[in-house]
Amino acid sequence: MLFGNYITKKEILETKMFILLFFPIALPKKCIELFTHKGELVLDPFAGIGTTLIAARDLERNAVGFDLNSTLPGKNSKLQ
Numbered sequence: 001m002l003f004g005n006y007i008t009k010k011e012i013l014e015t016k017m018f019i020l021l022f023f024p025i026a027l028p029k030k031c032i033e034l035f036t037h038k039g040e041l042v043l044d045p046f047a048g049i050g051t052t053l054i055a056a057r058d059l060e061r062n063a064v065g066f067d068l069n070s071t072l073p074g075k076n077s078k079l080q
Contacts, residue, residue, distance in 0.1 A: 028055040031075055 001011055026029030032055055042056040055065035 023051060025051055025055050025058075027050060028052040030059060032056055032059050 027068075028051060032052075036042060038060045040061055042052065042061045042063040044050075044056075044063065044065035045067075046065040047053060047067045050065055053063045053065045
């Protein structure tokens, strides 16, 4: 388990959703670095499993994410 109630890789593989959910964390990190400064807010209206939120946290940005698809595993979880 990654972060508290956060979804694990095993859970994603078991639900066979990994093809739709994962992309390299380097992609959102580069965009966040280019367009924001430390302490600024990153908004992700299509949060999915939170890759962008994790990247923002790693880069010391505040982040808010939401997604209308409640069928994804790990929904209603909070990153620590």
